[in-house]
Amino acid sequence: MEDLxxxxxxxxxxxxxxxxxxxxxxxxxxxxIGHNPNCGDEITLEIKMNGNVIEDMAFSGHxxxxxxxxxxxxxxxxxxxxxxxxxxxxxxxxxxxxxxTTDEEELKKLEDAIAFKNxxxxxxxxxxxxxxxHTVEGILK
Amino acid sequence: xxxxxxxxxxxxNKEITYLxxxxxxxxxxxVIEAVEEFYKKYNANxxxxxxxxxxxxTEMYENTRTKIAKFINAKHREEIIFSKNATESLNxxxxxxxxxxxxxxxxxxxxxxxxxxxxxxxxxxxxTTGAKLNYMYINDEYELSDEEIESKITDKTKIVGITHVSNxxxxxxxxxxxxxxxxKKGAVVVVDASQSIPHMKIDVQALDADFLVFSGHKMLAPLxxxxxxxxxxxxxxxxxxxxxxxxxxxVHEQTTTFAPLPNKFEAGxxxxxxxxxxxxxxxxIENIGYDKIQEIEAEVVGxxxxxxxxxxxxxxxxxxxxxxxxxxxxxxxxxxxxxxxxSILDNEGVCVRSGNHCAQPLLRYIGMDSTCRxxxxxxxxxxxxxxxxxxxxxxxxxxxxxxxx
Numbered sequence: 079m080e081d082l083x084x085x086x087x088x089x090x091x092x093x094x095x096x097x098x099x100x101x102x103x104x105x106x107x108x109x110x111i112g113h114n115p116n117c118g119d120e121i122t123l124e125i126k127m128n129g130n131v132i133e134d135m136a137f138s139g140h141x142x143x144x145x146x147x148x149x150x151x152x153x154x155x156x157x158x159x160x161x162x163x164x165x166x167x168x169x170x171x172x173x174x175x176x177x178x179t180t181d182e183e184e185l186k187k188l189e190d191a192i193a194f195k196n197x198x199x200x201x202x203x204x205x206x207x208x209x210x211x212h213t214v215e216g217i218l219k
Numbered sequence: 220x221x222x223x224x225x226x227x228x229x230x231x232n233k234e235i236t237y238l239x240x241x242x243x244x245x246x247x248x249x250v251i252e253a254v255e256e257f258y259k260k261y262n263a264n265x266x267x268x269x270x271x272x273x274x275x276x277t278e279m280y281e282n283t284r285t286k287i288a289k290f291i292n293a294k295h296r297e298e299i300i301f302s303k304n305a306t307e308s309l310n311x312x313x314x315x316x317x318x319x320x321x322x323x324x325x326x327x328x329x330x331x332x333x334x335x336x337x338x339x340x341x342x343x344x345x346x347t348t349g350a351k352l353n354y355m356y357i358n359d360e361y362e363l364s365d366e367e368i369e370s371k372i373t374d375k376t377k378i379v380g381i382t383h384v385s386n387x388x389x390x391x392x393x394x395x396x397x398x399x400x401x402x403k404k405g406a407v408v409v410v411d412a413s414q415s416i417p418h419m420k421i422d423v424q425a426l427d428a429d430f431l432v433f434s435g436h437k438m439l440a441p442l443x444x445x446x447x448x449x450x451x452x453x454x455x456x457x458x459x460x461x462x463x464x465x466x467x468x469x470v471h472e473q474t475t476t477f478a479p480l481p482n483k484f485e486a487g488x489x490x491x492x493x494x495x496x497x498x499x500x501x502x503x504i505e506n507i508g509y510d511k512i513q514e515i516e517a518e519v520v521g522x523x524x525x526x527x528x529x530x531x532x533x534x535x536x537x538x539x540x541x542x543x544x545x546x547x548x549x550x551x552x553x554x555x556x557x558x559x560x561x562s563i564l565d566n567e568g569v570c571v572r573s574g575n576h577c578a579q580p581l582l583r584y585i586g587m588d589s590t591c592r593x594x595x596x597x598x599x600x601x602x603x604x605x606x607x608x609x610x611x612x613x614x615x616x617x618x619x620x621x622x623x624x
Contacts, residue, residue: 082562082563082566082617083617085562086559086563086617091618091621092621094621095554095618095621095622095623096621096623116574117558117573117574117575117589118574118575118579118582118588118589119558120588140556140588141556141558142556142557142558142559143555143556143559143618144558144559146556200562202562202565203558203562206558
C-alpha cells in the first residue's frame with residue numbers, strides 16, 4: 079500500500095481529533111443518527127435550515143479518524159449550500175470514494191472534502207468515509 | 220523460531236504477521252490436502268447411495284464423528300452433531316431445548332462476556348417463553364468471581380450459557396465450578412468452547428458439560444463447519460431443529476417420525492469437506508499435542524504481554540492472573556480509534572481485529588466502543604510480536620501530536 083499519510087493527512091487528522099463542528103445546535107430542524115453496526119461508528123447529525131439553505135450543521139458521536147473527519151469536513155462543505163447544491167456535492171463525493179469519477183473539475187466542488195480522495199485505495203475504510211454523507215443524503219431526500 | 224509456519228502456505232507465501240486466529244486460524248497444508256483428496260477420490264453424498272463411493276464417503280464422514288467424540292472424550296459418538304458454525308450450534312440448543320423446556324419465570328443465566336452467538340439466541344428464548352435473562356458480570360480483573368456465579372445462578376435457573384474463554388478478554392472462565400454449581404441448582408450448562416478448544420484439551424465428561432459447542436475454522440479446519448456436543452439422554456429428549464432430508468425415519472403426508480441421533484439433527488446434505496478437513500485438523504493438533512501448543516503459546520503470549528506492557532501509550536484489557544488468561548490480547552492506543560490503529564498495522568503487514576468483536580454488551584460494560592485485538596496460535600513467534608510492537612509504535616507516532624489528552 080502507498081504511504082498512509084496520503085490518507086491520514088494533516089487536514090483529516092486535525093478534523094478528526096478536535097473538531098469545532100462537534101457540538102450541539104440549539105434549535106435543529108433535523109436530527110439523524112448514522113450507524114455502522116459492523117464497526118460501531120455512530121454519529122448524530124443536526125441540521126438547521128433557513129428556507130432552502132443549510133444554515134447550520136453540527137455532529138456528535140464516536141468513530142474512527144476517517145469517519146469523524148469526514149463528518150466534520152462535510153459540514154464545512156455543505157454549510158451555506160442550497161438543498162440542490164448539497165445533493166450534487168454529496169453525489170460527487172460518493173462517486174469519488176467509489177472511484178466512479180476522477181474528473182478534476184467535477185471534484186473541485188467538493189472543496190476540502192477532496193482530502194478523502196485516497197480513501198478509495200483503502201477498501202476497508204470506504205464505509206467510514208461515507209457514513210455521514212449517506213446520513214445527510216437520507217435527510218435531504 | 221518455531222517451524223510450524225512452513226505447514227501453513229498462506230503464512231509462507233504472504234508477507235503478513237497474522238494475529239487474528241481468534242477470528243479464524245490459518246489452515247495447514249495437511250487440512251487443505253485432505254479436502255482436496257476428498258474431492259479427487261471420495262466425493263459422493265454420505266448416507267444416500269448404495270454404491271461403494273457413497274459408502275466410502277459415509278465412512279469418512281462418520282469416522283470423523285468418532286474421531287471428534289474421542290478428541291473431546293464424549294461417551295458416545297452420536298453425541299456429536301455437525302452444524303454450520305458455533306452460532307448455528309447454539310441456535311440448535313436454544314430452539315430445540317430452550318424454547319421447549321423453559322417456562323415463564325424460569326431463568327437463563329449467561330456471562331456479560333458472551334459472544335453475540337451465545338447471547339442473542341437466549342434473548343429470543345427469554346422473549347418467547349417469558350423466562351428471564353440474567354447476567355454474571357466481571358470484576359476489575361476481567362474475571363467472574365465465585366460470589367458472582369453463586370449469586371446469579373439460582374433455584375430458578377434452568378440454563379446457564381458460558382464461554383470457556385472470552386474472545387475479547389482472553390479470560391479463561393472456571394467452567395468446572397460453574398457447571399458444578401449450576402447442576403446443584405438443577406440447571407443445564409451450555410459451554411461455548413470456540414475460543415478454548417484450539418488451545419486446550421477439552422474433556423466433556425470430566426467437565427460434566429450438558430452441551431458444548433465449537434467452531435471448526437478456529438481450530439485449523441475449513442470455514443463453515445461447527446459442532447454440538449450434547450449428553451445423549453438430553454439430545455434424545457429434544458425435538459429436531461431443522462426439518463428435511465436425512466433426518467427422518469418415515470414420512471407420511473401429514474406426519475413424520477425422526478431418525479435417531481445424530482441424524483435427527485443433521486437435516487440436508489452436510490458440509491462433508493469441512494468435516495473431512497476437521498478430521499485432518501484434529502490429527503494435526505494431536506500430532507503436535509496440546510502440551511506443546513500451550514508451551515509455545517505461553518512463551519509467545521507471555522512475551523507479547525511483557526513487550527506490550529512497555530508501551531506506555533497502550534491500554535491492555537487482560538486479567539493480571541496469567542493462569543486465567545488464554546491467547547487473546549485486547550488493547551487500545553489511548554485517544555486513537557482502534558480502526559485507525561488496525562489500518563496502520565495492516566499497512567505494516569500486521570493483521571489484527573478491531574471493533575466490538577461481536578460482544579457489544581461486554582464492551583459497553585467496560586466502557587468501550589471497540590478495541591484492537593491480537594490473538595495468537597502456536598504458529599506465531601516472538602518475531603511476530605516484535606513486528607506488532609514496531610507497527611504500534613509507528614501508529615502512535617502518526618497520531619501522537621493530534622491526540623487530545
